[in-house]
Amino acid sequence: MTEPIVNDLTIQAATVNGSGSQTANLVLTRAIFHMGIPVAPKNVFPSNIEGLPTWYQLRITPEGHMARSDKVDVLVAFNVATWREDLKTVRPGGVVIHEEAFSTAEARTDVTYYAVPFAKLAKAKIQSDTLRKQLANMIYVGVVAGVLGIPWEALDHAVRRQFLAKPKAVPVNLDAIKVGYDYWQDNFSKRDPYRLEPLTGVVEGKVLVEGNQAAALGALMGGVTVVAWYPITPSSSLCEYVIAYSDRFRVDPKSGEKLISVVQAEDELAAVGMAIGAGWAGARAMTSTSGPGISLMAEFSGLAYYAEVPVVIFDIQRIGPSTGLPTRTSQADIGFVYTLSHGDTKHLVLLPGSVEECYELARDAFDYADRFQTPVFVLSDLDLGMNLWMTPEFKYPDKTFDRGKLLSKEDLDRLAGEWGRYRDVDGDGVTFRTLPGTDHPAAGYFTRGSGHDENARYTEGAEAYARNMDRLSRKLETARHALPAPVADEAGLSIGLIAFGSTHAAVVEAREYLAAAGRAVDYLRVRALPLSDEVAAFVGRHEHVYVVEQNRDGQLYDLIRLALPAELVGRLRSIRHYNGQPIPASAITEPFMQLEALPV
Amino acid sequence: MSTTMNRVGLPRDAYKGAATTLCAGCGHNSITNHMIKALYELGVQPHLLAKMSGIGCSSKTPAYFVESAHGFNGVHGRMPALTTGAHLANRELIMLGVSGDGDTASIGLGQFMHMIRRNVDCTYIIEDNGTYGLTKGQFSATADVGSMQKKGAVNTFQPIDPCAVALALGCSFVARSFSGDGKQVVPLIKAAIAHRGTAILDIISPCVTFNDHDGSTKSYSWVKDHEESIADVSFIPFFEEVHVDYEPGTVRDVQLHDGSHIVLKKLGEDHDPTDRRAAIKVIEEGRAAGHLVTGLLYVDTTMSDFATTEQIPERPLKDLGEDELRLSPDQFAQFMSEFA
Numbered sequence: 001m002t003e004p005i006v007n008d009l010t011i012q013a014a015t016v017n018g019s020g021s022q023t024a025n026l027v028l029t030r031a032i033f034h035m036g037i038p039v040a041p042k043n044v045f046p047s048n049i050e051g052l053p054t055w056y057q058l059r060i061t062p063e064g065h066m067a068r069s070d071k072v073d074v075l076v077a078f079n080v081a082t083w084r085e086d087l088k089t090v091r092p093g094g095v096v097i098h099e100e101a102f103s104t105a106e107a108r109t110d111v112t113y114y115a116v117p118f119a120k121l122a123k124a125k126i127q128s129d130t131l132r133k134q135l136a137n138m139i140y141v142g143v144v145a146g147v148l149g150i151p152w153e154a155l156d157h158a159v160r161r162q163f164l165a166k167p168k169a170v171p172v173n174l175d176a177i178k179v180g181y182d183y184w185q186d187n188f189s190k191r192d193p194y195r196l197e198p199l200t201g202v203v204e205g206k207v208l209v210e211g212n213q214a215a216a217l218g219a220l221m222g223g224v225t226v227v228a229w230y231p232i233t234p235s236s237s238l239c240e241y242v243i244a245y246s247d248r249f250r251v252d253p254k255s256g257e258k259l260i261s262v263v264q265a266e267d268e269l270a271a272v273g274m275a276i277g278a279g280w281a282g283a284r285a286m287t288s289t290s291g292p293g294i295s296l297m298a299e300f301s302g303l304a305y306y307a308e309v310p311v312v313i314f315d316i317q318r319i320g321p322s323t324g325l326p327t328r329t330s331q332a333d334i335g336f337v338y339t340l341s342h343g344d345t346k347h348l349v350l351l352p353g354s355v356e357e358c359y360e361l362a363r364d365a366f367d368y369a370d371r372f373q374t375p376v377f378v379l380s381d382l383d384l385g386m387n388l389w390m391t392p393e394f395k396y397p398d399k400t401f402d403r404g405k406l407l408s409k410e411d412l413d414r415l416a417g418e419w420g421r422y423r424d425v426d427g428d429g430v431t432f433r434t435l436p437g438t439d440h441p442a443a444g445y446f447t448r449g450s451g452h453d454e455n456a457r458y459t460e461g462a463e464a465y466a467r468n469m470d471r472l473s474r475k476l477e478t479a480r481h482a483l484p485a486p487v488a489d490e491a492g493l494s495i496g497l498i499a500f501g502s503t504h505a506a507v508v509e510a511r512e513y514l515a516a517a518g519r520a521v522d523y524l525r526v527r528a529l530p531l532s533d534e535v536a537a538f539v540g541r542h543e544h545v546y547v548v549e550q551n552r553d554g555q556l557y558d559l560i561r562l563a564l565p566a567e568l569v570g571r572l573r574s575i576r577h578y579n580g581q582p583i584p585a586s587a588i589t590e591p592f593m594q595l596e597a598l599p600v
Numbered sequence: 601m602s603t604t605m606n607r608v609g610l611p612r613d614a615y616k617g618a619a620t621t622l623c624a625g626c627g628h629n630s631i632t633n634h635m636i637k638a639l640y641e642l643g644v645q646p647h648l649l650a651k652m653s654g655i656g657c658s659s660k661t662p663a664y665f666v667e668s669a670h671g672f673n674g675v676h677g678r679m680p681a682l683t684t685g686a687h688l689a690n691r692e693l694i695m696l697g698v699s700g701d702g703d704t705a706s707i708g709l710g711q712f713m714h715m716i717r718r719n720v721d722c723t724y725i726i727e728d729n730g731t732y733g734l735t736k737g738q739f740s741a742t743a744d745v746g747s748m749q750k751k752g753a754v755n756t757f758q759p760i761d762p763c764a765v766a767l768a769l770g771c772s773f774v775a776r777s778f779s780g781d782g783k784q785v786v787p788l789i790k791a792a793i794a795h796r797g798t799a800i801l802d803i804i805s806p807c808v809t810f811n812d813h814d815g816s817t818k819s820y821s822w823v824k825d826h827e828e829s830i831a832d833v834s835f836i837p838f839f840e841e842v843h844v845d846y847e848p849g850t851v852r853d854v855q856l857h858d859g860s861h862i863v864l865k866k867l868g869e870d871h872d873p874t875d876r877r878a879a880i881k882v883i884e885e886g887r888a889a890g891h892l893v894t895g896l897l898y899v900d901t902t903m904s905d906f907a908t909t910e911q912i913p914e915r916p917l918k919d920l921g922e923d924e925l926r927l928s929p930d931q932f933a934q935f936m937s938e939f940a
Contacts, residue, residue, distance in 0.1 A: 277685025
């Protein structure tokens with residue numbers, strides 16, 4: 001046998017959608033995490049309820065790499081439909097745990113097989129007819145635990161954690177795992193190099209959270225009280241988490257009253273419209289959507305921009321024009337969302353690069369929306385939103401809500417009612433507003449998506465229109481300086497990378513790889529649009545800069561080029577990944593090495 | 601008489617708005633005047649009124665009454681969504697939506713229906729002229745089969761009757777009237793505002809420029825000749841005593857959620873406004889006979905409105921602060937530990 005490979009491997013479970021495999025995958029993940037070993041799971045699932053193939057990748061690295069790996073070390077082959085193709089993905093020397101009934105004739109000879117009669121074991125050992133299909137997946141967890149050396153205590157913990165709300169399910173699931181665990185002990189001896197060994201000092205203080213969970217918590221901590229949404233993958237779970245968390249934390253135990261309203265609207269037009277209506281009336285309001293839903297929200301987004309109504313809009317990006325691949329990831333909405341709606345519309349866009357930032361930026365989005373009285377988009381994606389990520393625990397907010405420039409009855413008394421909704425009193429483009437219900441005769445004004453002057457009166461006047469549009473530009477400029485600054489990691493090197501969002505994980509890993517190869521690079525992670533001046537400054541400090549993103553057309557690359565002085569434009573290069581799978585580090589390092597080999 | 605103060609100490613002038621920019625003689629302007637009268641007489645506090653609208657001639661009218669109130673002229677056909685959101689943010693507001701037949705029966709039909717389905721507490725007035733005025737006279741979806749455009753084009757499609765749709769959906773308040781009939785419109789507006797739930801009031805409102813000619817079934821002359829009122833409508837607000845001076849057996853009294861009463865004096869055959877099947881029948885019979893049936897078609901005062909069903913507090917959600925909205929530090933720490 002070759003040298004042992006410890007805590008550095010990628011497991012890929014190929015199963016059937018709707019068969020209960022996700023629970024087994026999560027138990028395996030939690031068990032390994034409980035051993036103190038970093039985990040990075042990626043769920044690749046179909047747009048389907050039951051029957052189509054699904055894959056779960058569980059990457060394990062001592063360093064805690066979070067990006068998808070493009071190599072499979074241990075394949076768990078549970079799905080006969082994809083068995084032949086799945087087998088091809090395993091790296092030479094890898095392990096294949098497969099259903100015994102799958103034929104290995106003409107199969108590869110450079111991998112180690114462990115053939116397990118999963119179906120027979122399930123039939124013989126799992127008593128409950130109704131649960132057999134579900135629990136059969138747990139048998140694979142037991143076998144993998146045997147192969148890799150996961151202690152029983154970790155499995156026991158993982159099952160209890162997975163079924164926190166359903167303790168009755170613990171024993172049956174443990175029993176099923178035991179079937180696989182025992183089968184391994186009784187029938188196999190170790191013939192491969194992969195091992196898991198408990199670690200200390202790496203994952204302490206860390207938790208496993210999905211970006212949509214983090215964003216839901218952030219929204220609640222940000223004070224959201226009106227949520228209107230329409231179900232769409234991969235955004236739905238965000239609002240479903242808001243509902244679940246609200247049931248725990250936003251219900252008055254005495255009266256049963258809910259301190260939040262969550263409305264499942266009839267479509268995305270209504271969803272964003274309700275959120276805008278609520279934002280106009282003074283509530284902290286949001287909607288969340290993906291793909292086609294963000295297209296449908298375009299018209300209303302323009303209204304909120306032009307009439308200056310605060311609202312938070314989450315876009316959990318999926319890939320593709322039209323319906324595209326509804327259950328695959330991308331970063332291809334950034335260009336569209338930035339100027340969503342017709343006319344000279346431009347928005348504030350927050351770009352969380354981790355689940356921790358999903359929490360923080362979701363929370364702070366409500367402050368930005370109130371302060372700048374405009375839609376704030378939080379651009380997450382399927383990879384960030386729906387996969388579990390290892391993260392430090394989130395911090396409790398140290399700031400109170402910033403409700404922005406609001407005039408109360410007392411303020412209006414003091415001003416003797418002399419105010420104008422769109423008057424730029426402070427010169428920062430941000431004007432004062434009143435809320436409906438303010439008990440002052442001068443409080444009311446007419447909000448409209450048609451042309452208006454400083455006092456919110458209808459006008460088609462050319463000068464008034466241009467003046468207002470210039471002020472809106474000024475407001476965006478004020479906001480630009482207040483939004484989260486890019487995060488730089490620089491060592492005065494000649495080459496830089498720029499990325500945003502979930503691409504961060506792959507960039508971190510790619511930089512380590514490049515540094516080890518003697519090609520260390522600086523890094524700037526963009527966290528908001530409109531772009532900070534820091535971006536141009538970063539480009540200015542480097543001979544050339546690669547913009548890495550998950551879309552076909554290099555949308556951030558284009559936005560940066562537009563923001564650069566002409567002499568810097570030539571320094572920019574583009575690396576793009578757009579097949580719907582989360583970007584692996586190799587999708588950065590390989591084109592980088594190729595491009596660097598070219599004469600500059 | 602404009603100096604007479606109402607019960608909240610305001611003169612009628614306090615309910616006026618900017619000068620109208622609609623055509624002289626437009627039915628919508630009459631409705632605006634009815635609105636001013638109804639709001640003044642009810643003693644609605646202007647600061648608690650939220651005037652909502654979509655796009656079109658009708659949707660401009662909220663600027664023409666109660667200038668001191670907040671108003672929101674949104675996007676085409678989406679008034680219900682904005683209204684629903686604003687209502688959830690602040691249940692103290694009196695939501696008054698003004699829409700048109702294009703706004704309601706075409707681009708906004710989905711939102712119209714879903715607002716009714718939820719029974720959002722608001723008044724929804726349709727200023728219904730069967731035509732697209734702002735874009736110069738195209739047919740709308742409420743135009744009757746065979747009705748003619750000014751230049752002679754004939755509508756060949758079935759009309760969508762907003763009242764019939766509302767009834768089919770189980771709307772809790774459905775009424776129809778005619779902009780020229782202030783005696784009926786004013787009490788219906790008052791009753792719609794007093795009603796807790798979605799109150800649909802379809803007001804036929806002739807377009808003097810594009811749809812007030814022979815061959816139009818939304819013209820002044822056609823409506824005057826064909827209007828058939830099912831009952832005389834009187835409205836007695838909660839702050840006034842009810843005294844009925846009609847013959848016994850000739851009136852129906854409906855008490856609304858806030859203690860107001862709608863008193864209906866029967867005309868001809870007796871229509872029971874709490875009987876939904878009867879309401880559908882009376883519309884159908886009117887249609888078959890070529891009549892425009894007006895009045896309070898249906899009311900259900902028992903149906904729970906949306907915010908009540910959803911257990912939203914009476915105090916405005918917009919006023920809640922960190923202390924009520926955030927998890928406490930202990931809750932937060934406990935919650936984070938569950939992710940371990």
